[in-house]
Amino acid sequence: MSIRFRLIIMNFLQFFIWACWLITIGSYWFNNKHWSGAEFGAIFSTMGIASLFMPTLTGIIADKWVSAEKLYGILHLLGAAALVYIPEVNNPGDFFWAILLVVIFYMPTIALANSIAYTILNNKQNDIVNDFPPIRVWGTVGFVVALWVISLTGNETSHNQFYIAAAAAVVLGIYSFTLPNCPPLARESDKKTFAETLGLNAFFLFKDVKIAMFFIFSMFLGASLQLTNAYGDTFLHDFAGVTEYKDAIAVKYPAIIMSISQISETLFILAIPFFLKRFGIKQVMLFSMFAWVLRFGLLAYGNPGNGLWMIILSCIVYGMAFDFFNISGSLFIETYTSPKIRASAQGLFMMMVNGFGAISGSLISGFIIQQYFTLPDGTKKWPGIWLTFAIYSLIVALLFAILFKHKHEKNAADVKINH
Template identity: 55%
Template structure:
C-alpha cells in the first residue's frame, strides 16, 4: 500500500476513535446516566489529566525502548479495551477512573501520530511541509464522520431510518442500550487502528542526545522558567483560559441542542434529531479557516490573529445563547461556523508565537508547556468549573437554563478578550510570518 495512503488512514482513524464519543458524552452522562453537572465535570476532566500525566512517559518509551509504530499501536489497542468497559458503568466516580485510564492511553497518541507521520515521511524522503497537511486534514474528516456515525447509530431516534436497524443490531450483539453504541464503534476502530499500525514502516528508538535528557527536560519543566518573562507568563495564562473555553463546547454543545426536545415545537425537528451532525459544521469550518491563517498572519500579525480568535469565542457562545432549531437556527449555524476561526486562529498562531519567541534549546519543552496549559490545565479548569456553575446556578427541576449558561460563557470569553487586548504586549514582526511559511 502507498505510504501516504497508510498515513492518511492513520490520520483519519486517529480522530475518528475520539470523535465517536467526545461530543456526545454530555448527553450520555446528563440524559442517559442522569449525572449532575459536577459529576460530569469530574468525568470530563480525565482529558486534561491524561494530557498532563502520560505524554512525557510515552515519549521516554519511544525515545529509548520501543519502535514508535509499535508503541502507537499498543496505545490504541489498550484504549480500545478500556472503551469496552465504559457502557456497563453507572457510577460517575468509577466511570472517571476507567475513562482516565483510557485517556492515559489515548491522549499521548495525539502527539505520537504527528511524530510517526513526520518520521515515516522523512524516512521515504517526502517533503514534510508539503505532504503532511493533506494527510492531517483527513484527521478532521475522520472526526466529522465519527460524529455522523454516532448520531445515526447511537441514537434512539436518529435522523435517518436506516440508522435504527443498524443501531439496534449493534445493541443486540453487545446486549447494551443503543446509547452505548458510541463506545463500541470507537473501540472497534481503535482495535483496527492499533493492528494496522504494526504494518507501518519501522521507526526504531533514536540514539541521539534526546535519550539523555534529564527528568526536568523530559517533563518540560525547563520551560517553566519562561514564566519569569511577563509576556510569556501572560501568554500561557491566557492559553489556559482559552483551553477552558474549548472544553465548554466539547462538553455541552451536543446536549444543549438535544435538550430542545423538551420543547414540543422543536422536539421532532431535524436539528434536534441530528445534533451531532449539526455540530460537525464546526469541524468543517475548521478545515476552511486553517487555510486562511497565512493571509491573516501576513496582514495582521500574531497578536491580532489571536485576538480575532478570542472575539470569535464570544460569538460562539453568544450565538448558542440566542439560537433555536427553527426561528433562530441561523444562530446555531453561525456559532458552528465561527468555531473554526475560534479554534484554529489561537492554536496555530499560539504555536507560532512559542516557536518564534523561545530559545531553540527549550523550544520543544515550550511547545509542550503550551499544550499542557490548553489541553491539560485548561481542560481541567473548564470541566470542573463549568460543572460547578451549572449545578449551582443554572439547573432547576425543569432542566438546564441553556440561555444563561451560554450567556455566562460568552461574558467569560469577553472578559478574557478585553484583558488579552490590554495586558498582552506583542509587536508584529514580519519574520514571524516567514517562520510560518518555512
C-alpha cells in the same frame, strides 16, 4: 504510498476513534445504563485529569527513550483494550475509572500524532506550516465520519460505539509501527543537568516570557473549548421541553447539527498557512478569541426555530475559534522550540489546553451556572450562560492583545529558535 497519504491515514483514524464515543457517551449513559445525571459531569473531567500529566510524560519518553511512533502504537493498543472493557461496567463509579483509563491512553496520542507528523515532514524537507494543515484536516474529516457512522447506524445509545472505536484503535496501533522511525533526538552523551536527565527540558520554556504568556492564554482558550464541549449538546437537548421547538430538526438530531462545527474546521484548517504567514501567531490567536466571543453570543440569542441560522452560524464560527488556536498554536510551538524537545513541548501545550484549561473551565463554569443561572426546578437560563461565556472570551482577547508581545515578519512563517 506517499508519506503525506500515510500521515493522512494516521490523522483520520486518530480522531475517528475519539468521535465514536465523545459526543454520544451521554446518550449511552442515560439511555443504555439508565443512571442518574449526578455523576455524569465527572466523566468529562477525566480528559482534563489525564491531560494534566500524560501528554507531558509521554512527550518526555518520546524525546529521550522510545521512538514516538512506537510509543504511539502501544498507547492505541492499550486504549483499544480499555474501550472493549467499557460495556462490562455496571455502576457509575466504576464507569468513571474505566473512562479515565481510556483517556489516559488516548489523550497523549493527540500530541504524539502532531510530533510524529512534524518529525517526518521535517526529515523530508517539507514546510510544515504549508504541508501540515492539509494533512491534519483529515483528522477532522475522520471525526465527522465517525459522528455520522455512529448516528446513522443507530449506535448513539449502544455499547457498539466503544467496540467500533476499539477496532479503529487496533488498526491504528498496528499501522503506526509501519510509519518511518521517529527516534529520540536527545543524545545521552550530552552533558546534562539533573532536570535534563529527567527529561524536563521543555519546562524551561516557561522562563521565556513570550512562550509562558502563550501557554497561559492557551489555558484560557482551553477553558472556552471545554465550555462549548460540555454544554453545546445539552443546550440543544433542553429545547425538547419547549412545545414550540420539540419537533425541530436541531432538537431531534443535535449531533448532526453540532457536526457542522467539524465540517467548518476543515475549511479553516486549510486557511491556516495563509493566515499564519500573512498575519502571524498573535493576530491569528486574536481571530480565534474574537471568534469565541461571536460563537457564544450567537448561541445566546439562537433557537431551533427562526433563530436556527444563529446556531448554524455559531457552528461555522467554531471552525475558526478552534483551529486558529489549537492547530496554529501547535505549529507555533513546533517552529519556536528545538527538535530535541519537540514531543515534550507539544505535550506541554496539550497539558495547558486540555488539562488545566479543561478542568478550570469545567469547575468554574459549573459553579457559576449552578449559582446564578439555574432555576429551582433545574431549568437553565441559557441566554445568560452564553453571554457570560462571551464576556469571558472578550476579556481574554483584550488581555492577550495587550500582554502578548510578538513581532511578525509579513508573509513569513515564525522563525525557529533553538533553545
